[in-house]
Amino acid sequence: MRKKFVYYVLIPFVILSVVVYLFIDTWIESAIESAGEAVVGAKVEIDNLRLTVNPIAIEFARLQVANPNDVWKNIFETKKVRFSLNFGQLIRGKYIVETMEVNDVVVGTKRTTSGFIPKPPEPPKDPNNPGLADQMKTLVAGKMNDAPIFDLSLLRKQFKIDSLLNYRNLKSVQHFDTLKSQVLEASKQWDATIADVEKSKQQLKDAEATVRSIDVNNIKKIDDALALIDKVDKTYKTVKDLNATFVTRRTAITDNVNTVYASAKLAPSVLKSDYDGVLALAKIPDLSTSGLTHLLLGKKIFAEADKYMYWVDYAQTAIPKYFPKPEIEYPARFKGQNIQFPVDRAYPKWWIKNIALSGGEDKKQDPEYLYGKGQVKNVTNNQKITGVPLTIAFKGTKGESRAVTFDAMFDRTKDVSHDLYKATLEGVKSGDFTIGQSDFLPGKITKMITDVGVKVDVPGTGFDAVIGADFRNMSLVFERSPRNDVERIVRSILESVRGFHLDVRFWNTNGKLDVALATDLDNQIAARTKQVIGEEVARLEREVRAKIDEKIAEKRKEFEKIYEQKKAEVEGRIREYETLINEKIAMVEAKKKELQDRIESEKNKQVNDAKKKVEDEAKKRLEGLKKGILK
Amino acid sequence: MFWLKFITNFIKILRAGQTPRQIAGGFALGSILGLSPHFTLQNIVIWVILLVLDVNLSAATVAITAFALIAFIFDPLFHRLGYFILVDIESLRPFWTSLYNAPLAPLTKFNNTVVMGSFFGAIILFLPVYFGMKQFVVAYRTHLHTKIEKMKIYQIISKNSLVQWYQRVRDIGGVS
Numbered sequence: 001m002r003k004k005f006v007y008y009v010l011i012p013f014v015i016l017s018v019v020v021y022l023f024i025d026t027w028i029e030s031a032i033e034s035a036g037e038a039v040v041g042a043k044v045e046i047d048n049l050r051l052t053v054n055p056i057a058i059e060f061a062r063l064q065v066a067n068p069n070d071v072w073k074n075i076f077e078t079k080k081v082r083f084s085l086n087f088g089q090l091i092r093g094k095y096i097v098e099t100m101e102v103n104d105v106v107v108g109t110k111r112t113t114s115g116f117i118p119k120p121p122e123p124p125k126d127p128n129n130p131g132l133a134d135q136m137k138t139l140v141a142g143k144m145n146d147a148p149i150f151d152l153s154l155l156r157k158q159f160k161i162d163s164l165l166n167y168r169n170l171k172s173v174q175h176f177d178t179l180k181s182q183v184l185e186a187s188k189q190w191d192a193t194i195a196d197v198e199k200s201k202q203q204l205k206d207a208e209a210t211v212r213s214i215d216v217n218n219i220k221k222i223d224d225a226l227a228l229i230d231k232v233d234k235t236y237k238t239v240k241d242l243n244a245t246f247v248t249r250r251t252a253i254t255d256n257v258n259t260v261y262a263s264a265k266l267a268p269s270v271l272k273s274d275y276d277g278v279l280a281l282a283k284i285p286d287l288s289t290s291g292l293t294h295l296l297l298g299k300k301i302f303a304e305a306d307k308y309m310y311w312v313d314y315a316q317t318a319i320p321k322y323f324p325k326p327e328i329e330y331p332a333r334f335k336g337q338n339i340q341f342p343v344d345r346a347y348p349k350w351w352i353k354n355i356a357l358s359g360g361e362d363k364k365q366d367p368e369y370l371y372g373k374g375q376v377k378n379v380t381n382n383q384k385i386t387g388v389p390l391t392i393a394f395k396g397t398k399g400e401s402r403a404v405t406f407d408a409m410f411d412r413t414k415d416v417s418h419d420l421y422k423a424t425l426e427g428v429k430s431g432d433f434t435i436g437q438s439d440f441l442p443g444k445i446t447k448m449i450t451d452v453g454v455k456v457d458v459p460g461t462g463f464d465a466v467i468g469a470d471f472r473n474m475s476l477v478f479e480r481s482p483r484n485d486v487e488r489i490v491r492s493i494l495e496s497v498r499g500f501h502l503d504v505r506f507w508n509t510n511g512k513l514d515v516a517l518a519t520d521l522d523n524q525i526a527a528r529t530k531q532v533i534g535e536e537v538a539r540l541e542r543e544v545r546a547k548i549d550e551k552i553a554e555k556r557k558e559f560e561k562i563y564e565q566k567k568a569e570v571e572g573r574i575r576e577y578e579t580l581i582n583e584k585i586a587m588v589e590a591k592k593k594e595l596q597d598r599i600e601s602e603k604n605k606q607v608n609d610a611k612k613k614v615e616d617e618a619k620k621r622l623e624g625l626k627k628g629i630l631k
Numbered sequence: 632m633f634w635l636k637f638i639t640n641f642i643k644i645l646r647a648g649q650t651p652r653q654i655a656g657g658f659a660l661g662s663i664l665g666l667s668p669h670f671t672l673q674n675i676v677i678w679v680i681l682l683v684l685d686v687n688l689s690a691a692t693v694a695i696t697a698f699a700l701i702a703f704i705f706d707p708l709f710h711r712l713g714y715f716i717l718v719d720i721e722s723l724r725p726f727w728t729s730l731y732n733a734p735l736a737p738l739t740k741f742n743n744t745v746v747m748g749s750f751f752g753a754i755i756l757f758l759p760v761y762f763g764m765k766q767f768v769v770a771y772r773t774h775l776h777t778k779i780e781k782m783k784i785y786q787i788i789s790k791n792s793l794v795q796w797y798q799r800v801r802d803i804g805g806v807s
């Protein structure tokens with residue numbers, strides 16, 4: 001063996017290997033922490049990572065993942081984590097983990113240091129495709145207006161319809177104003193079209209002159225008559241062509257006139273939107289069941305839902321969809337052809353097939369800590385290759401009486417993503433659940449036990465969440481005395497019950513998030529409210545509607561006046577031109593008939609003359625023959 | 632200048648020093664590396680053999696350079712040869728398939744037609760190159776050396792001012 005090889009290659013190689021062996025654990029630890037922080041947006045800390053070579057496996061003593069929304073808490077914390085990598089696939093640059101053991105998982109632990117990391121600049125949001133969290137904020141802003149006035153005397157006093165109605169803001173009024181401008185614009189087009197048609201008047205005059213120049217009485221020969229018929233035919237064709245052009249344009253104008261009129265019909269949704277807008281401005285209360293439930297529970301429910309929307313959005317963006325993006329190629333002069341052979345199975349870049357979670361205890365921080373266990377399956381960068389969705393199944397208990405389950409599926413195996421969540425919480429003791437709002441029955445449920453079931457379905461950009469909650473063993477405290485009849489009714493009903501059932505549904509159809517809230521107390525509250533203030537509210541509603549209808553009728557009249565005027569103008573000009581062209585057609589047709597009659601009579605005359613000549617000749621010859629015989 | 636030194640060393644070695652077997656061995660192993668179009672696992676093995684065995688490294692370097700330069704010309708031939716071995720020989724297909732699924736196979740890039748063709752070609756050429764080079768070294772040392780030194784082209788190059796300047800610079804502080 002050569003000495004130089006030992007000194008210059010072998011010894012440096014051994015030294016390098018020792019350095020790598022000593023520091024590789026730290027390098028891998030830092031790499032995993034950095035990758036985790038990039039995904040979560042908060043600190044990810046791993047303690048005592050160790051790499052083993054046979055089998056290739058990684059093990060660490062502790063993992064903490066900070067909560068980006070509350071940096072002094074962890075999303076979760078674990079103790080020992082261990083996983084081994086498939087060596088065969090590792091050589092191919094793929095990280096395949098059969099099972100990852102995650103022991104002693106504790107959710108929501110406190111941190112001793114802040115988990116904050118500076119956030120990278122967020123990519124600009126697509127205004128046409130807002131996330132669910134943004135949609136929720138818009139929805140809450142729309143729903144949580146000031147409370148309507150339930151005090152009838154105050155409502156009557158403040159109800160000044162004329163000052164509330166800003167007609168320019170009414171969509172129906174805007175609609176007729178737009179239509180008026182459309183009519184004026186369309187009439188310009190009609191005028192232009194008619195003017196274009198009228199340019200052909202000179203051609204009609206020329207045709208008339210041609211026809212008038214033909215004097216049938218001057219025709220001496222049939223050939224002359226035939227030539228003139230040919231001339232009249234050409235004129236007839238010109239006039240007919242002009243008529244065809246005119247008919248096409250007249251049809252276009254008539255259709256346009258009819259379309260403009262048809263669009264004058266108001267859509268019921270536009271009218272409803274105007275009525276609702278003015279009723280809300282007047283603070284006339286919505287006595288339907290949903291209106292009162294929104295006031296009573298909406299604020300708290302929306303705030304709670306908003307917290308979780310962030311995570312639904314997060315799952316939508318963080319779990320990778322597969323976008324086939326070929327790598328840029330720099331082909332060499334002749335790089336050969338890679339022959340593909342059948343593979344046992346294809347693997348994505350990374351794939352953790354199974355994560356087994358076992359819960360840990362957290363008595364120090366929370367005597368009623370959450371203890372649970374579960375499985376996370378098929379975490380990968382490309383579900384199209386694995387063909388299976390990411391699933392989570394978790395079951396836990398908190399204290400002695402509370403149970404929690406969480407199941408989720410994140411499907412990216414098809415072109416349209418599909419996320420599904422199911423969760424249940426049973427026996428949750430709560431002592432701080434705000435109800436009402438500052439201007440409607442502000443209060444608090446000081447003690448209650450809640451059972452909640454949630455099902456969230458997110459197919460593509462759609463969203464459908466159904467939440468059912470049972471509140472039981474409830475104690476209520478109200479911040480102040482009721483200020484009006486409706487507050488009094490709702491309060492007396494709530495005070496008489498120890499619990500109720502709440503159903504909430506958030507859904508997204510046609511790109512707009514909507515919400516429905518209902519309780520089993522709604523019908524009771526609405527019926528009693530209607531009894532007390534319903535008649536007065538209905539009268540005020542009628543007044544608002546009548547006022548809006550009056551204004552709409554006025555605007556409709558203005559539109560119809562302009563429309564009828566412009567329509568009459570264009571129809572008059574069309575009729576005038578129509579009469580003119582019909583006259584010319586009739587004149588040409590009459591001349592043609594005159595010529596044909598003349599030819600016919602000329603033909604008859606010539607036949608009769610010939611006949612007479614033949615008869616005379618025959619007579620002459622008979623006379624001659626007779627004379628010859630007699631001689 | 633680095634290459635000039637290599638060529639000078641190579642010519643010196645041709646003249647005297649290491650045995651014809653060592654020079655031919657280095658040259659033949661270098662030819663395998665030179666003909667290979669990519670850096671592959673089999674190339675690492677050849678490098679290790681080259682470094683472990685007492686063969687001439689200058690000859691190997693010259694061979695790597697020379698064969699890498701001419702390998703491009705033979706690329707179409709290697710492609711056809713590789714395609715024939717990988718695709719047309721039906722009886723070998725099960726072997727290639729199992730190799731394709733074997734853990735270390737991706738590092739060999741064996742399924743590339745040019746890699747397969749050039750490697751196969753280099754293995755076939757190994758013995759002819761080895762014996763050819765050995766014969767050439769022996770012949771050079773006995774007959775060709777004096778004839779080449781008498782050739783005008785050799786004298787022009789050796790008297791070239793650039794080469795002389797290089798030799799002076801090289802020899803400052805003693806010849807290595």
